[in-house]
Every structure is written in C-alpha cells, then in structure tokens.
Amino acid sequence: MNLILLGPPGAGKGTQAKKMIDALQIPQISTGDILRAAVKDGTEMGLEAKKYMDAGKLVPDSVVIGIIDDRLKEEDCVKGFILDGFPRTVEQAASLGEMLEKGGRSIDHVVSIDVPDADLMARLTGRWMCTCGASFHKLFNPSKVDGICDLCGAKLYQRDDDKEAAIKVRLENYHKQTAPLIDFYSTRGLLRGVPGTGAPDEIYAAIMAVLNG
Numbered sequence: 001m002n003l004i005l006l007g008p009p010g011a012g013k014g015t016q017a018k019k020m021i022d023a024l025q026i027p028q029i030s031t032g033d034i035l036r037a038a039v040k041d042g043t044e045m046g047l048e049a050k051k052y053m054d055a056g057k058l059v060p061d062s063v064v065i066g067i068i069d070d071r072l073k074e075e076d077c078v079k080g081f082i083l084d085g086f087p088r089t090v091e092q093a094a095s096l097g098e099m100l101e102k103g104g105r106s107i108d109h110v111v112s113i114d115v116p117d118a119d120l121m122a123r124l125t126g127r128w129m130c131t132c133g134a135s136f137h138k139l140f141n142p143s144k145v146d147g148i149c150d151l152c153g154a155k156l157y158q159r160d161d162d163k164e165a166a167i168k169v170r171l172e173n174y175h176k177q178t179a180p181l182i183d184f185y186s187t188r189g190l191l192r193g194v195p196g197t198g199a200p201d202e203i204y205a206a207i208m209a210v211l212n213g
C-alpha cells in the first residue's frame with residue numbers, strides 16, 4: 001500500500017505513521033526526520049537545510065525531491081510506504097507522481113488529517129521530542145518524569161522550529177503551499193479526510209477504517 005499522510009504541522013502525522021507501520025508492515029518515510037538527521041550529522045545538505053528549517057520555511061523542492069527519489073528506490077519500499085511530510089508543494093506532488101510512474105507504481109490513498117489552526121499552536125509549542133522517536137506534550141501527553149523519555153530514559157528536547165515565531169511561518173506556509181494538495185489529490189480521487197481532533201487511538205482507528213473501507 002502506497003500512502004501519503006497530509007496535514008498541517010502538529011496534525012499528528014508522525015504519531016499516526018508510527019502506529020501504522022506495525023499494522024501495515026511498510027516503512028514511514030519522513031522528510032523532516034531525514035533532514036534533521038542530516039543537520040545532526042553536519043552534512044552539506046543538512047547545513048543548507050537548517051537555515052530554512054529554523055526559520056519555519058520549506059526546504060527547496062529540488063533537495064526534498066532528491067531525498068525521496070533515493071529513498072523510494074530502497075528495498076524496504078517494495079511492498080509500500082507511508083510518506084509523512086512529503087509532498088508539501090504541488091511541484092513535489094507532480095515529481096512524486098512521475099517518479100512512481102517510472103517504476104510502475106502509484107499512490108493508493110492520501111489521508112488528510114484535519115485539525116483547526118486554533119489547536120495547532122498549543123500542540124506545537126508544548127511538544128517535547130526524544131531522539132528515540134517518541135514524542136510527548138506538556139499538557140496532553142506528559143512524560144512520567146518531567147523532561148525525561150518514558151521509553152528510553154533520555155533527556156527530551158524541543159525542536160528549534162517549535163518556537164512561536166517559526167510556528168507562525170510554518171502555518172502560513174502550510175496554507176499557501178501545502179493546502180492546495182487537498183484539491184490536487186481530491187480531483188484524482190485519492191483524498192480520504194479524517195478528523196485529527198480527539199485521542200490518538202481514535203484518529204488511528206478512523207485512518208485504518210478509511211484504508212480498509
């Protein structure tokens with residue numbers, strides 16, 4: 001199954017993708033995670049991308065399209081994949097369509113997780129992450145010990161772009177650059193809308209229902 005998770009920053013795409021990989025036995029491909037790893041490793045691409053990411057701006061299409069083109073050729077994507085955070089522009093969506101077509105593949109479902117803007121700022125400013133992939137929220141999902149990961153015991157950190165100024169830019173850019181993808185995939189008959197408010201398990205159940213429906 002070849003899937004895209006679409007939604008604004010803070011919609012819970014990463015949280016849902018992590019739940020889906022076990023059930024579907026296909027990998028999560030997060031361009032945000034790949035870019036953050038490149039920043040941490042100090043690669044040339046990482047250093048270039050960091051300038052955009054810290055400001056809440058999108059990294060240039062050519063960079064992320066190249067990342068996805070390479071990643072989708074890997075062995076573990078043969079049975080399918082969950083794209084989390086890609087595509088984010090119409091140009092990226094068009095390139096994705098071309099690269100899949102070349103390999104005789106196509107997208108099966110685009111799951112759009114809908115969350116009102118008013119909820120997103122509170123979700124993002126309270127978010128604390130762990131390098132093991134876990135994420136917590138100071139109000140909605142606090143760790144047992146403040147600042148420490150429940151799963152691996154490491155110190156939690158806040159993403160640089162989860163600061164208020166960067167969040168504002170990310171939300172504006174989402175509406176300008178990414179929201180047009182809702183129409184793009186709707187006209188192609190691929191869009192499956194799911195309400196993104198409520199408990200993560202309820203949202204997960206709604207996603208699995210549209211995939212199986």
Ligand code: AMP
Nearest residue numbers: 031032052053057058059064085086088
């Ligand atoms: P995310 O973890 O998906 O919220 O992504 C974090 C940041 O990485 C974004 O704010 C962008 O700066 C960059 N990024 C991730 N995915 C993309 C993409 N598909 N296109 C452009 N920039 C991206």
